Amino acid sequence: MFRPPHRPLWLAAAMLLLVSSLGLVSPANAAPAAAENIPFRHFPETGHNISFRIKSFYEQNGGLQIFGYPLTEVIQEGDLQVQYFERARFELRPDLPPTHYVTLTHLGRLAAAGRNEEPFQPRPGASDNVTTYFPETGHSIRFGFRDFWLKHGGLPVFGYPLSEEFDEVSPDDGKIYTVQYFERARFEYHPEDPQQPVKLARLGALALERSGLPASVRNRVPPMTLLGTATTAYYGSAAERVNNIARSAAKMNGLLIPPGATFSFNQALGPAGSDDGYVEGYAIVNGQLEKVVGGGICQVSTTMYRAVFYAGLDIVERRPHSYVINFYENIDGFDATVFAPYVDFKWRNDTGGPIYMTASTNPKAATVTISLYGFNDGRTTKMIGPVRKSIKKQGAPVWQYDPTLPRGTVKQLVHGRPGMEVEMRRVVTARDGRMLHNDYLPSTYRPWEDFFLYGPGVTPPKGVTIAPPRKVR
Numbered sequence: 001m002f003r004p005p006h007r008p009l010w011l012a013a014a015m016l017l018l019v020s021s022l023g024l025v026s027p028a029n030a031a032p033a034a035a036e037n038i039p040f041r042h043f044p045e046t047g048h049n050i051s052f053r054i055k056s057f058y059e060q061n062g063g064l065q066i067f068g069y070p071l072t073e074v075i076q077e078g079d080l081q082v083q084y085f086e087r088a089r090f091e092l093r094p095d096l097p098p099t100h101y102v103t104l105t106h107l108g109r110l111a112a113a114g115r116n117e118e119p120f121q122p123r124p125g126a127s128d129n130v131t132t133y134f135p136e137t138g139h140s141i142r143f144g145f146r147d148f149w150l151k152h153g154g155l156p157v158f159g160y161p162l163s164e165e166f167d168e169v170s171p172d173d174g175k176i177y178t179v180q181y182f183e184r185a186r187f188e189y190h191p192e193d194p195q196q197p198v199k200l201a202r203l204g205a206l207a208l209e210r211s212g213l214p215a216s217v218r219n220r221v222p223p224m225t226l227l228g229t230a231t232t233a234y235y236g237s238a239a240e241r242v243n244n245i246a247r248s249a250a251k252m253n254g255l256l257i258p259p260g261a262t263f264s265f266n267q268a269l270g271p272a273g274s275d276d277g278y279v280e281g282y283a284i285v286n287g288q289l290e291k292v293v294g295g296g297i298c299q300v301s302t303t304m305y306r307a308v309f310y311a312g313l314d315i316v317e318r319r320p321h322s323y324v325i326n327f328y329e330n331i332d333g334f335d336a337t338v339f340a341p342y343v344d345f346k347w348r349n350d351t352g353g354p355i356y357m358t359a360s361t362n363p364k365a366a367t368v369t370i371s372l373y374g375f376n377d378g379r380t381t382k383m384i385g386p387v388r389k390s391i392k393k394q395g396a397p398v399w400q401y402d403p404t405l406p407r408g409t410v411k412q413l414v415h416g417r418p419g420m421e422v423e424m425r426r427v428v429t430a431r432d433g434r435m436l437h438n439d440y441l442p443s444t445y446r447p448w449e450d451f452f453l454y455g456p457g458v459t460p461p462k463g464v465t466i467a468p469p470r471k472v473r
Contacts (some may be wrong), residue, residue, distance in 0.1 A: 002062030015463035039358055040224040040373060043069050047220025051356050051373070052254045054083055054090050057102035061153045065196055072217045072254060074354060081256060084217075087200035088185065092256070104157060104184035107203040109153065110160045110179045111216045119166040121180075134160050145180050145187050149197040159183025169351055174200055222375055228311025229371040232303045234296070234327055237366070245361060247265045247277055248297045249368050252304065252359035257349045262316055265301050265338050265345040272297060272340075298337050299368055300359065301345045302328055304447075305336035305369045308347045312381040314356075314430035316346040320443035324417040331441035332386040351377055351434070378431025385424040393421035398452040400467040404458065405455030415450035 040051040048070040050058055058067060068086025075082060081092040082105070089105035096103065112120065122138025125131070133140045139161040141149055147159055155166070163181040170177055170188065178189040179201070186201040193199075208218075234245055248269055257263050272278045280295075305318060321328075321337045328335040336345045349355045353375035361368045394416040405411065421444050428437035449465070460466060 005461035006313040016206065038223045039356065039405070042223035045069050046071060048073055049221065049224050050083070051224060052256075052358070053092070055101050056086075057090065058312055061157055066152055066200060068200075068202070068204065071135050071205060071220060072213075075213070075217055076258060077211070077213070081258075084211075085204045086202050088204045089207050099156060099385070103108035104159075105207070106183050107207055108159070108162060108182045108185045109209075111186060111203060113203075115163070115181075115388065117166075117296075119163045123164075126308040136160050137162060139164055141180065144189065144198055148187065149182075149436075170201070171206070215466065224356070224373045225354065226378045226380075227351075227372045227374050227376065228307045228309070228313070229369065229370040230303050230306035230310060231367050232299060232306070232327060233367050234299050235366040237299075237327075242366075244278050245368055246363075248272065248300045249359040249361050249370075252300065252357055252370065255357045257355045257357065259349055259351060259355075262346055262348045267306065267344075269297070269338075269340075298325075298335070299327060300370070301338045302335040303370045304357075304359075304366050305345060306334060307372050309334075309383070309426060312379055313372070313374050314348040314350040314437060315426075315439060316348050317344055318346075318441065319343050320445065321423075322446055323448040324420070324445045326415060326417070329417075332388060332420075333424045333441070334386065335443070349374075351375060361431070379436055380429050382427045382429075383424065384427065385422070387423045389421040389423060390419075392447045394418050394447040395449045395465070397452060397464045398467050399452045399454055399460040399464045399468040401454040402455060402472075404472055405453060407455055407457045409453075409455040410458055412450065413451045413453060414448065416448045416450040417445070419445050 039055065040049050042049050042057055046069045048071055051074070054074065061067075067088045071084040071086060073083065074092070083090045089107060091103045091105055093101055093103050111121060125133035125138070125140045127133045127140075128199050131140050131142045132146055137160045140157060140163070144166070145165065152158075161180060161182050165178055165180045167174070167176050168179045179457050180187045186203060188199050188201050189199050190199055234241065237245070251269050256262075256354075274280075278297075302325075305315075308315060318336045320333060321335055325335060337343055338345050351374050355372055355374040357370065357372055359368070359370045397416070422442065424441045424443070426437065426439040427435065428439075432437050451472070452464075454460060
């Protein structure tokens with residue numbers, strides 16, 4: 001034994017609005033991201049990237065010294081998205097709790113399969129100040145291996161010990177090292193390296209060699225770049241809407257869209273009912289004020305649409321709102337509503353590599369930002385328009401009685417907008433001049449009246465439209 005030194009989805013988008021506010025969006029106006037905030041890292045030594053959650057996991061748990069260089073990009077293998085490193089295989093596991101979203105494959109267990117020598121036999125034991133005993137497997141970790149295990153992630157990263165320490169010949173250099181098997185790794189003691197005497201065996205490289213995957217997964221790729229980004233503002237939104245924007249943006253953050261895959265906003269969002277943390281907000285439904293769950297989610301779908309538009313990606317399904325929404329007025333006809341399960345926003349990754357998405361909110365600035373990263377194939381995007389046509393004036397203001405309001409109260413919930421038709425086109429051109437997309441993206445908006453609530457003791461002014469009183473549950 002060695003002793004090294006101790007170390008109901010309701011997206012009421014088409015009708016949702018509370019008070020007026022202008023959105024701000026344009027890649028040209030966006031400041032470049034600070035280097036420390038870039039969500040990817042390229043390794044020229046092997047020609048591969050690590051991104052987002054894998055990058056965070058990698059760097060938080062020791063990085064290059066522990067896991068070695070990436071040998072592939074994130075690839076689909078069976079039902080999992082995985083990435084191979086020299087000393088590990090990372091798995092993306094959205095089916096597991098957030099703490100295990102990135103998990104190491106049980107390469108140690110696979111390497112130990114069928115081993116029944118004495119070091120692999122379970123035994124009784126106890127924990128003390130230099131030993132941790134695991135009754136789950138009947139094995140202990142001690143001294144330097146224990147220190148390394150604790151320092152670099154412990155049980156969530158490496159799993160339980162499957163053996164005791166023993167000496168074994170390394171398949172890499174034919175030398176004998178003291179080793180110990182864990183569920184997700186094999187520890188090796190390298191006395192020739194006093195700076196880092198404990199290392200992980202190169203089980204990731206070995207697993208890749210034995211995987212049967214095509215050699216092309218090792219092909220070098222360029223660094224990832226920003227393909228498109230958009231920011232919209234939601235200043236003035238009620239607390240309920242702000243909550244729903246933050247929750248739906250979090251659902252989109254860190255997603256990976258493989259090449260050729262079609263992304264569905266509704267599918268990625270999943271359930272968005274009260275059981276999922278979404279709350280009710282006011283919305284106008286068929287001319288009536290109602291409380292609906294999930295109001296505000298269209299702020300995220302609209303922001304994503306703008307990022308996809310700028311990135312020049314294939315827009316598969318997009319519908320505008322029924323009315324002009326004040327949050328998106330800075331660019332006419334540049335919104336995308338969602339209303340599950342009937343209305344979705346879909347786009348396709350028609351690049352040759354994966355696309356990673358980041359989504360975040362800035363509560364102080366009241367903005368949401370979505371950015372798309374991938375391999376730049378040289379395409380360019382041109383917006384033609386927007387052009388307003390057939391503008392229709394709004395009608396008389398609508399007043400609705402709300403018995404829950406304090407006596408004498410009047411609240412304006414909607415600042416009306418005229419109706420209109422908006423014409424917009426998008427032309428996406430490849431590096432060699434070929435036209436990739438020539439999209440006609442029209443929008444038709446109905447006129448929208450000012451909308452007021454009034455409480456007891458208030459007499460609506462003459463000439464307004466009186467809506468039926470709001471129903472109180």
